[in-house]
Amino acid sequence: MDNLSALMEGFATVAQPMYLLYALFGVFIGTAVGVLPGIGPAMTIALLLPLTYSLDATAAIIVFAGIYYGGMYGGSTTSILLNTPGESASIVTALEGHKMARLGRGAAALATAAIGSFVAGTIATVLLTLVAPVMAKWAVQLGEPDYFALMIVAFITVGALLGKSVSRGMVALALGLFLGLMGTDTLTGQQRFTFGVPNLADGLSVVIVAVGLFAVGEALYVASRLRHGPVHVIPVEKGWRSWMKPEDWRRSWKPWLRGTAIGFPVGTIPAGGADVATFLSYATERKLAGKHKDQFGKGAIEGVAGPESANNAAASGVLVPLLTLGLPTTATAAIIIVAFQSYGIQPGPMLFQTQSSLVWALIASLYVGNLMLIVLNLPLVGMWVKVLQIPRHYLYAGILLFGALGSYALNFSPIDVLILLVIGVVGFFMRRYGYPVAPMVVGMILGPMAEDRLRRSLTISQGDLSYLVTSPFAATAYVSILVIVGLGLWLKSREKRANAELSRLGEEIREESQSQEVN
Amino acid sequence: MSPSSVGPPGESPAPGGASPQVATGRRADPRGQDPVTEEVPLTGGTGPSGAAAAHTTAAPRRRIGEYVVAGVTVALGVFVIVDAGTIVVPGSAGTMGPRAFPYLVGGLLLISGVLVLIGLLRGKFGEEDDGEDVDPNVRTDWKTVALLGVIFVAHVYTINLAGWPVAATLLFGGSAIVLGARPWWRAIALAVVLALVIQLVFGGLLGLSLPPGPFLEGVSLFRG
Amino acid sequence: MTVVLAYAPGDLGTATARSAGRSAALLGSKVVIVNATRADRLVDPRWADEAELAHVIEILDEAQVGHEVRHLKSGALPADVVLEVAEEVAAELIVVGLRRRTPVGKLVLGSTPQQILLRANCPVLAVKA
Numbered sequence: 118m119d120n121l122s123a124l125m126e127g128f129a130t131v132a133q134p135m136y137l138l139y140a141l142f143g144v145f146i147g148t149a150v151g152v153l154p155g156i157g158p159a160m161t162i163a164l165l166l167p168l169t170y171s172l173d174a175t176a177a178i179i180v181f182a183g184i185y186y187g188g189m190y191g192g193s194t195t196s197i198l199l200n201t202p203g204e205s206a207s208i209v210t211a212l213e214g215h216k217m218a219r220l221g222r223g224a225a226a227l228a229t230a231a232i233g234s235f236v237a238g239t240i241a242t243v244l245l246t247l248v249a250p251v252m253a254k255w256a257v258q259l260g261e262p263d264y265f266a267l268m269i270v271a272f273i274t275v276g277a278l279l280g281k282s283v284s285r286g287m288v289a290l291a292l293g294l295f296l297g298l299m300g301t302d303t304l305t306g307q308q309r310f311t312f313g314v315p316n317l318a319d320g321l322s323v324v325i326v327a328v329g330l331f332a333v334g335e336a337l338y339v340a341s342r343l344r345h346g347p348v349h350v351i352p353v354e355k356g357w358r359s360w361m362k363p364e365d366w367r368r369s370w371k372p373w374l375r376g377t378a379i380g381f382p383v384g385t386i387p388a389g390g391a392d393v394a395t396f397l398s399y400a401t402e403r404k405l406a407g408k409h410k411d412q413f414g415k416g417a418i419e420g421v422a423g424p425e426s427a428n429n430a431a432a433s434g435v436l437v438p439l440l441t442l443g444l445p446t447t448a449t450a451a452i453i454i455v456a457f458q459s460y461g462i463q464p465g466p467m468l469f470q471t472q473s474s475l476v477w478a479l480i481a482s483l484y485v486g487n488l489m490l491i492v493l494n495l496p497l498v499g500m501w502v503k504v505l506q507i508p509r510h511y512l513y514a515g516i517l518l519f520g521a522l523g524s525y526a527l528n529f530s531p532i533d534v535l536i537l538l539v540i541g542v543v544g545f546f547m548r549r550y551g552y553p554v555a556p557m558v559v560g561m562i563l564g565p566m567a568e569d570r571l572r573r574s575l576t577i578s579q580g581d582l583s584y585l586v587t588s589p590f591a592a593t594a595y596v597s598i599l600v601i602v603g604l605g606l607w608l609k610s611r612e613k614r615a616n617a618e619l620s621r622l623g624e625e626i627r628e629e630s631q632s633q634e635v636n
Numbered sequence: 637m638s639p640s641s642v643g644p645p646g647e648s649p650a651p652g653g654a655s656p657q658v659a660t661g662r663r664a665d666p667r668g669q670d671p672v673t674e675e676v677p678l679t680g681g682t683g684p685s686g687a688a689a690a691h692t693t694a695a696p697r698r699r700i701g702e703y704v705v706a707g708v709t710v711a712l713g714v715f716v717i718v719d720a721g722t723i724v725v726p727g728s729a730g731t732m733g734p735r736a737f738p739y740l741v742g743g744l745l746l747i748s749g750v751l752v753l754i755g756l757l758r759g760k761f762g763e764e765d766d767g768e769d770v771d772p773n774v775r776t777d778w779k780t781v782a783l784l785g786v787i788f789v790a791h792v793y794t795i796n797l798a799g800w801p802v803a804a805t806l807l808f809g810g811s812a813i814v815l816g817a818r819p820w821w822r823a824i825a826l827a828v829v830l831a832l833v834i835q836l837v838f839g840g841l842l843g844l845s846l847p848p849g850p851f852l853e854g855v856s857l858f859r860g
Numbered sequence: 861m862t863v864v865l866a867y868a869p870g871d872l873g874t875a876t877a878r879s880a881g882r883s884a885a886l887l888g889s890k891v892v893i894v895n896a897t898r899a900d901r902l903v904d905p906r907w908a909d910e911a912e913l914a915h916v917i918e919i920l921d922e923a924q925v926g927h928e929v930r931h932l933k934s935g936a937l938p939a940d941v942v943l944e945v946a947e948e949v950a951a952e953l954i955v956v957g958l959r960r961r962t963p964v965g966k967l968v969l970g971s972t973p974q975q976i977l978l979r980a981n982c983p984v985l986a987v988k989a
Contacts, residue, residue: 155769155770167844171842171844281763282760284751284755285762287744287747287751288706288709288745288749288752290744291745291748292709292712292745294741295742298716298737302734305726306726307725307726309720309723309734310719336784337781337785339770340780341780342770342771342772342776342777343769343771343774343780344769345771508817509815510811510813510815510816510823511812511817511823514811514815514817515808515830517784517808517811518804518808518830518834521788521807522838525795525800531795531796534788534791534792535789538785538788538789541788542785545781546705549701549764550702550705551763551764552762571732571737572732572737576732
């Protein structure tokens with residue numbers, strides 16, 4: 118009951134009007150950027166990291182949690198109302214949801230996505246509440262080599278699975294590790310890779326690297342091949358009644374629960390994030406559809422309800438390793454770690470003891486944010502669609518400006534803004550040639566910690582390398598790398614094949630509807 | 637019947653016939669200053685169609701870029717390993733000094749870079765990032781990227797010279813115009829307003845010490 | 861001789877289409893429907909879809925006038941596109957719709973009809989919603 122009272126205290130914190138406003142701000146911004154093409158939660162949180170200079174830790178973390186959740190909700194709106202080819206996580210929703218919208222059932226698709234997200238988000242947050250403290254308690258017993266093993270697991274899974282190509286993911290990871298090396302060695306005070314530049318003596322700021330890769334790099338890349346052309350929004354019928362018919366409820370509730378059951382565990386293991394979960398859920402729903410099976414590809418509500426729930430449940434699942442072990446498994450999680458670090462807080466098993474009130478306020482804000490999102494989202498669809506009318510040139514100019522502002526405000530030194538540009542150009546080339554950027558940020562954050570653990574382990578063992586692998590936990594971790602990577606790659610290849618099939622299906626639908634319009 | 641000509645056959649010109657009338661004589665650099673008018677089928681070319689083709693057939697110049705990036709990675713790996721040897725190891729360093737981890741990182745850079753190179757030689761090219769605002773069918777517009785870079789550098793150097801609001805106007809207005817905002821004066825006007833609002837909110841209210849510059853030095857509202 | 865209709869979807873667009881149809885019938889000329897987008901945003905409410913264009917054509921058919929559709933994506937501003945088409949087809953009349961705009965709105969967003977009114981070389985018929 119100890120945790121329950123801590124959670125209640127968290128609710129008491131979040132219920133203060135000021136924090137409620139921050140939560141509202143977070144989910145609002147999060148939904149807007151989720152709706153907007155080209156901006157994801159990772160980029161947004163990176164751009165808003167300067168908030169950490171003036172807000173207290175609880176407020177900032179509440180804002181970022183809101184953005185994280187809001188982004189998940191907003192994405193579904195875009196993929197249902199516009200058939201935009203976007204991130205792989207939303208391809209499934211785009212296919213079934215957009216088809217539903219074309220059939221005049223857009224409101225039902227939006228509703229089942231939003232309610233499913235709410236149900237999944239809430240159940241997953243309950244699971245997080247139950248699992249995280251237990252996990253943290255257990256993780257406290259881990260020794261130095263165990264942590265080092267965990268970090269190796271994170272490195273390899275993130276490097277191998279967050280991109281489309283394993284070798285390119287490893288290059289990105291290694292680049293991140295290299296950036297993490299820059300600065301003064303904490304144990305011996307020696308400068309490493311500072312090239313005599315005084316600004317680098319304290320190391321490269323993770324904030325600059327995150328903003329450079331996620332905001333500046335992305336803006337440059339989009340600018341290099343800017344899409345020209347508007348897309349049609351499918352108008353959504355107004356009124357509560359058209360949202361969900363009794364039959365829609367009957368057909369949706371099981372996929373919601375199944376999506377949650379699939380999404381949460383997939384989110385907790387470092388297996389490539391939410392898109393694997395949505396794909397798995399879609400495949401499951403299709404298999405279990407029974408008499409509705411022929412509707413798949415033509416606007417089956419199960420194909421929206423399941424994957425959207427899985428998406429949100431996975432988002433909560435990601436928070437388990439983040440809060441209990443300090444391991445980021447997605448790009449957004451990595452940026453949230455940066456936010457914690459800028460307050461001098463290191464996420465890890467001790468977090469539940471040392472920063473108890475902050476963690477529980479964060480968890481409570483997830484419950485509150487979910488509630489806000491469902492209230493905000495459905496009635497405001499019209500407004501979110503208006504957001505899509507922002508001209509691209511102002512959008513990307515704004516991203517560049519806020520990125521520059523954030524890194525300038527770090528030390529009020531123009532050199533930092535120049536470094537930001539250099540990182541941005543690196544990010545541009547990485548995107549251009551298919552290197553994922555997320556492993557780079559993860560490598561930069563975890564690299565110094567991993568080195569620290571490794572050196573402490575070897576000091577304890579007086580140089581005996583076998584000490585690193587002899588603890589039962591570490592040994593299990595190293596074995597599980599093989600399992601996770603193997604499983605992850607297998608899932609990815611299946612996902613790729615399914616995606617190819619899906620986009621072919623989408624193509625047919627598109628041609629079909631086009632010829633219908635002309636005739 | 638092409639979707640672009642909607643009128644009944646008797647009234648409308650041949651499919652696509654309308655567009656050259658408007659566009660002839662004006663077709664210039666597609667992304668340059670001269671606006672180009674084109675008639676389009678309804679879907680606006682925004683569908684995923686054709687994306688696959690662009691991914692599989694890489695242009696020769698793109699391939700060279702791939703080799704350069706992988707080569708730079710390998711070179712960086714070699715550099716890290718060599719430079720790690722120059723890190724001073726104090727006597728108090730313990731079992732594992734400050735050199736060991738850099739050696740590992742350099743090795744990882746080297747190995748993964750070589751793996752990418754081997755992949756390239758066997759014809760495995762990278763898939764570019766896709767995104768909702770990215771058109772997979774157009775060629776990389778280096779001019780825009782270069783111009784954005786120049787504007788960014790100019791921004792960096794004007795912060796201390798002319799103050800943050802001026803530098804911000806330059807960055808926002810300049811990038812918007814480069815990205816296609818028309819007419820230019822509206823982009824600049826918007827940039828000025830945005831820069832002043834940010835200066836006011838972050839500098840004046842939140843206390844971030846953004847330099848207001850010589851023009852606004854006297855206005856206490858803009859100072860942190 | 862032709863009448864150029866600067867069309868944007870909506871009630872105002874329907875009203876301008878009706879006026880264009882009537883004017884063209886009086887003048888005994890055909891209507892060139894111009895609908896343009898700068899294609900600089902993901903969703904442009906002023907970009908007509910097939911159904912909306914078909915609706916305009918229906919209106920013009922009822923007025924028993926000939927018509928031609930110019931559905932254009934252009935880097936130029938919409939006013940420039942309309943004026944250019946008007947020049948090219950030697951229009952004797954341009955029909956535009958006027959919306960109420962606040963002064964601030966006019967400053968920030970500009971006004972396409974205003975540009976057309978000021979710069980056209982032929983008479984302009986402004987239709988109010």
